[in-house]
Amino acid sequence: MQEELCDLKVHINGQQIFFLNQRILSMFSGRLRKMIKHDKRRGQIKVLGLKIADFPGGADGFELATRFCYNNGRIQMSPSNVCLLHSSALSLEMTEEVAACNLLSQAETFLDGLFYWTWRDVLNSLKSCEPFLDAADGSGLLQRLISALLGKISANSEVPLMAATTTPFASSSSSSSPDTPGFRLSSSTPAKTPESIKPCFSREWWFDDLTVLHPKIIEKLMTTLGAYGRDNRNLVLTRFLLHYLKTSMQKSGGGEGAGAECRLDYSGLADTAVHGVVLMGRAAFSCRGLFWVLRVVSGLGLSKDCRSKLERLMGSMLDQATLDDLLVSGHDGGVYDVNLVLRLLRVFVSSDEGGVPLQRMKKVGRLVDKYLGEISPDQNLKVSKFLGVAESLPDSARDCFDGVYRALDIYLESHTSLSLEERSRLCRCLNYEKLTLEACKDLAKSPRIPPRSAVQALASQRVKLQDGAEEAAESPVAVVAYHRGVTSPEFTGEKEELRHNLQMMQWRVAELEKVCREMRGQMSRIAKSGKLVISSPSHLNGRGLPRLC
Incomplete structure (x- = not known):
């Protein structure tokens, strides 16, 4: 009796086996009817065995279809299962x-009321299509659901979705509270928060709801709207898209370490988002906002072309960036992505054909x-990368090189295994003439600085002091005042001040010459003893050299 009731064995997707009745299944499924007839021609087999691969929805979908058959063509439908039933009916040719009144026609009838469904019903139906997206897309079912979704978005938004332009306007009142960083506020009303982090739009009411959908569904939605790629x-x-990508990566724990499959799923959406960002540019995005965009899309398989376009936009606005913006995590062994900053600096230096304004x-x-x-x-920062950043700008970009020297000193202190040649190479990024006397003194005393570089720094300071003294001596004010014999209190005060400044500068030059002589003596002793120890001049006893001004 059991053999008569279960004379058909169906293996679905290589995962699960169903024992069924041939007659009941053949009454509703044209595909199974053909397969059973074909196998029966081979011989007398009590229990037929069929294999079906790539069945939409897998075992769950096939089970629903068999329940429909065993229940004499009746089954309860809902927005959460109608898509699975529809795709199963197509696959089994029901x-x-x-x-009459087979499963496919019943599913079609139920889907006719799609535009009367609630927002949540449409979302649930779209979500249920994820296990069999290709089948749902091929049958046109996915397109119908997306059209219904877009209709509800337009019906509940003050500005139609397709009416949105590349020019930022005030957001609709139906939007939720803003919390997405990095967009400019285009309203003329004074903002309470800095422009660099204030969004030009609040999040629309539907943003969060759509983050539960598969990236291929979002791609289909963007294609439907003519806004893909x-x-x-x-x-x-x-x-x-930026909100969707950020939320999706947070849910999956992705980012720079996202897997290859994840990057493949999201790469098209990342490129689409960047195309929109680049098109709108600084009219809608601040420099900080662009760095935020880069952090969102960098681990999602962004194409080289899109990354290059985004970095060109970022580089042209680099003067608006902050230190926090530049501290992007590295992914090649370094703590920070120095290569990114080098590329942005190259873009910035060459951004204006007539030259970047000095300010x-x-x-x-x-x-x-x-x-x-x-x-x-x-510790993983190479000498070449440090020099690349330090030498990326022309000398005119700095009035003083003390900041570069401080960074160099930290680098030398952290990288104790550097050779003399490497330390000498690093010192070439310094403009000694733009170092203060205090920095020059510290440089000369540092055991990490090669002696030759220390002498060059002190020599440049000596030349600078001598030039300053000569310039003060040839001052037109002093010459005119002396020649004309002006006796007014105002000119007399100026002459006394100039004489005092000249004497002070002459004393500083003499002081520096004495330091240089002692340095040469120390270098001679270093050459003989082989030790790199530079002590401060004995007559200074910890007293720093006087400032130039």
């Missing part, structure tokens, strides 16, 4: 040609000095 010119959709260049110079100080202790 059409009207096989049986290079066609993305929509500010709202760009903001949504902007100096601002970046101060930023680079801070960055050098931050990355110097990194």
